[in-house]
Amino acid sequence: MEIKIERVLKDMENIVAFTKTPGKGCTRFSFSSEDQQARDYLLAEIKKMDLVLTVDGFGNIRARYGGEELNDLPILIGSHIDTVANGGKYDGLIGVLAALEIIRVLKEENAELIRPVELIIFSEEEGSNFGITMLGSKVLTGKYSLNELKSIKNGDGKSVYDVVKDFGLAIDNVENEVLRKHEVDSMIELHIEQGAVLETEKKSIGIVQAIAGMKTYRVTLEGESNHAGTTPMNLRSDPLVGASLVIAHLQSVVKDSPLPTTVATAGKITCEPNLPNVIPQKVEFYIDARDVEMEGIDFVTKELFQKVNEVCKVHSLKCHIELVGKSDSKQLSPRIRKILEQEAIKNGLDYKVMNSGAVHDAALMSDVTDVGMIFIPSIKGKSHCPEEFSKLEDIKDGCQLLLHAVEALAVKKNVIHELQNR
Ligand SMILES: [Zn+2]
CATH class of the missing domain: 3.40.630.10 (Zn peptidases)
Structure with missing residues (x-):
């Protein structure tokens, strides 16, 4: 036919x-x-x-x-x-x-x-x-x-x-x-x-x-807003720098992750205040992790939590990670x-x-x-x-x-x- x-x-x-x-x-x-x-x-x-x-x-x-x-x-x-x-x-x-x-x-x-x-x-x-x-x-x-x-x-x-x-x-x-x-x-x-x-x-x-299944996390990092000109680099707690380190880390580890099917994406960043000459107070972003194997999603989750904790220690930030969406593979x-x-x-x-x-x-x-x-x-x-x-x-x-x-x-x-x- x-x-x-x-x-x-x-x-x-x-x-x-x-x-x-x-x-x-x-x-x-x-x-x-x-x-x-x-x-x-x-x-x-x-x-x-x-x-x-x-x-x-x-x-x-x-x-x-x-x-x-x-x-x-x-x-x-x-x-x-x-x-x-x-x-x-x-x-x-x-x-x-x-x-x-x-x-x-x-x-x-x-x-x-x-x-x-x-x-x-x-x-x-x-x-x-x-x-x-x-x-x-x-x-x-x-x-x-x-x-x-x-x-x-x-x-x-x-x-x-x-x-x-x-x-x-x-x-x-x-x-x-x-x-x-x-x-x-x-x-x-x-x-x-x-x-x-x-x-x-x-x-x-x-x-x-x-x-593929997925998990979506909302990550909030809080630091201290301050003057871009008068605050020395070693006295800053900048959540936007923290966010960028987390995002860059996930990109590189997931690229070489144990499973070739794992993908992770950062998106929807909000930055407060969002100004050219002020160290921000708070940054919120989302991480979308997907894989046909749950192990792949678990791998992204583990790396996300570890890196956020590490970055928060080094940069004196407060963090909150929340699972906001989930579907099974x-x-x-x-x-x-x-x-x-x-x-x-x-x-x-x-x-x-x-x-x-x-x-x-x-x-x-x-x-x-x-x-x-x-x-x-x-x-x-x-x-x-x-x-x-x-x-x-x-x-x-x-x-x-x-x-x-x-x-x-x-x-x-x-x-x-x-x-x-x-
Ligand atoms: Zn369709």
Whole structure:
């Protein structure tokens, strides 16, 4: 079976037009009027195919093909349609449109299924409204109670509960709609890589084996504010110097850390007072540590605490380190990865088994089912910006591999064929 790439591109062109910032990238936040336009478009396409549609109380869309007479658990394919402010065309959307096209093809070919195939579209993946990423898949997998959704607010002080309710969704139902373990067979997400590994290695496909976990620390260093001209160097306690020593230390030790997958990033520095001729009083910065192995994150944590303590002694500073965010690394399903690899080999695709440094809805779904992920190259690794770009032939390869994996998991003659090959 083959996808028709021109239909995927047409869908993309139509949905990309729903942006709050024409000419300045895609701005399509969940629960906005642009989101509503994109949903209307997709729901119309789903209607044309007569799929079994459910929209849960958080706006996650599921559209099932071949369900009525099959008792087997469905395979979910899809991603998200929301964006960051001034984002790109491909992030999320490509995975949704690939899934939509695959169901079109299955239907046109009258594929005889052994299990249903479902398009899934997650709400609010980017965290654009409330600063919490993957909120749709978190709600779907039961990570938030209704009460918590009432207490989380956006920049205008409006709660998740009220925003979602005002969008016309039955948010009061979400606790009854949680997806439990073993309610679906598997889930596969096609996504752009958002990094430059595949392009650099000239591969058209990435098959993800693990998604990195992360810890975010807020570090506060306090010293003594004083005159830049009259305070001798040996009488200073300068928190900005302390911060720079910590940041430089982490950069160099993590570069040579025991695991090649560990990364650490310093960001969001605030300095008080922030003046050209005054030694600052207080500096606050964040350290974001990520790895697919928790040992890597623990390594950054240990180095951070040791270096901060050392610097505080030498420079007479006070320090406070607080863990402000955390997510666990996730191993994806070996069963699904094996199918993806088999199908990539069979179809002559040059692929790389790799990790994902970014977190995706697939990571949350891996708590409840077998999950696989396909990456396609992002040119220059750019994402979350209007320059985000993936080549047509790579998009086609990614869609095609997803289709082959769905065939191997759900289409009768392919599944039997798979069994014979074992
Ligand atoms: Zn995404």
